[in-house]
Amino acid sequence: AQSVTQPDIHITVSEGASLELRCNYSYGATPYLFWYVQSPGQGLQLLLKYFSGDTLVQGIKGFEAEFKRSQSSFNLRKPSVHWSDAAEYFCAVGASNFGNEKLTFGTGTRLTIIP
Amino acid sequence: EAQVTQNPRYLITVTGKKLTVTCSQNMNHEYMSWYRQDPGLGLRQIYYSMNVEVTDKGDVPEGYKVSRKEKRNFPLILESPSPNQTSLYFCASSYFPGDEQYFGPGTRLTVT
Numbered sequence: 001a002q003s004v005t006q007p008d009i010h011i012t013v014s015e016g017a018s019l020e021l022r023c024n025y026s027y028g029a030t031p032y033l034f035w036y037v038q039s040p041g042q043g044l045q046l047l048l049k050y051f052s053g054d055t056l057v058q059g060i061k062g063f064e065a066e067f068k069r070s071q072s073s074f075n076l077r078k079p080s081v082h083w084s085d086a087a088e089y090f091c092a093v094g095a096s097n098f099g100n101e102k103l104t105f106g107t108g109t110r111l112t113i114i115p
Numbered sequence: 116e117a118q119v120t121q122n123p124r125y126l127i128t129v130t131g132k133k134l135t136v137t138c139s140q141n142m143n144h145e146y147m148s149w150y151r152q153d154p155g156l157g158l159r160q161i162y163y164s165m166n167v168e169v170t171d172k173g174d175v176p177e178g179y180k181v182s183r184k185e186k187r188n189f190p191l192i193l194e195s196p197s198p199n200q201t202s203l204y205f206c207a208s209s210y211f212p213g214d215e216q217y218f219g220p221g222t223r224l225t226v227t
Contacts, residue, residue, distance in 0.1 A: 009155075032213035043205060043218040044158075051213070090157060094213040102173060103148065103212060107157035 002027040002093050006106035014114050015083055021076040021109050023065075023091030032094035033074040035065055038108075039087045047089075050074065061085070086113045117142045119219035121206050127225045128196060136191045136222050138206030146209045147189040148173070148216070149181065151202040158205065163212070164189055196226040 003026045013019055025031055032051055036044040048059025055067040065076045074091060091106040119140045128134055140147065148163040150173075160173030164183040178200055180192040189208075193200060203223050207216040 006157075034215070036216075043220050044207075044216075045218075046215045049215060092158075102160055102163065103216065104160070104174075105150075105158040107155060 002031070002095065002102070002104050004091050004093050004104055004106035006089075006091055006109050008109045009107070010110045010112065012112040012114060013081055016080050019076075019078045019081045019085070019111070021089050021091075021111070023074045023076065023106060024072050025074060025091070025093045026072065027093055027095070029095075033065075033067060034092040034094070034103075035059065035063070035074075035076050036090045036092065036105075037061075037087045038090065044090065047076070081111075081113055083113045083115070086111055117217065119206055119208055119217050121204075121219035121222050123222060124220060125223050127227065129227055130197055131195050133192070133194050134196060134224075135193075136204060136206075136224070138189045138191065138219060139187050140189075140206075140208040140217070141187065142208060142217065143186065144208035144210055144217070145186075146212050146214070147183065148207045149179070149189070149191045150205045150207065151175065151200075152205060152221075153202050161191070161204075165212075193224075196224075198226050200224065201226050 005024045034049045035047040048057045050057045050067045088108045088110045090108045094103045122137045149161040150158040159175045162181040164170045206219040209216045
């Protein structure tokens with residue numbers, strides 16, 4: 001069965017500082033990987049996704065993520081955070097093989113931005 | 116505008132009183148799914164549907180039912196709600212399971 005671990009429950013960074021949110025997954029084949037963001041009181045919005053090809057993926061709002069198969073990781077990065085980036089971030093893994101159609105989410109990382 | 120709608124957005128009910136949360140999408144997506152979100156647990160999939168009349172259990176299906184009689188609609192049914200089903204519920208859709216999921220705005224359910 002697939003699983004996702006986001007080891008950091010809560011991260012606080014200063015505005016303008018760099019950010020890295022960690023995501024580790026477990027899946028037997030090549031996964032589909034996603035990062036979603038949830039602003040307070042809102043639904044989820046896709047930041048970026050990895051299906052295949054280039055392991056460095058660019059997303060919206062200046063975010064990027066790197067797929068590292070050897071480490072089973074898909075960490076999210078941003079070089080300089082803005083106050084509007086304060087939100088909860090979810091990593092998710094989906095199956096790439098027919099017959100396993102679930103999408104599994106991590107428990108989320110809450111990001112706080114301080115001035 | 117491409118969207119997933121859910122109704123109601125907020126619902127307070129009592130134990131045992133049957134309820135239905137509706138979900139509709141206008142993007143002709145094949146795949147639809149229901150999730151519940153609880154603090155510290157992230158999003159957990161309740162049920163999903165690959166197409167009309169094709170549904171399957173997710174990770175936490177107990178106490179829930181779904182149906183998919185039309186491609187655009189995927190209602191979530193709680194036949195006898197209990198307090199442990201108090202949660203924030205999201206409906207989502209996509210062209211296929213591994214694709215980007217489009218989420219509805221959420222339904223906050225309280226069962227007393």
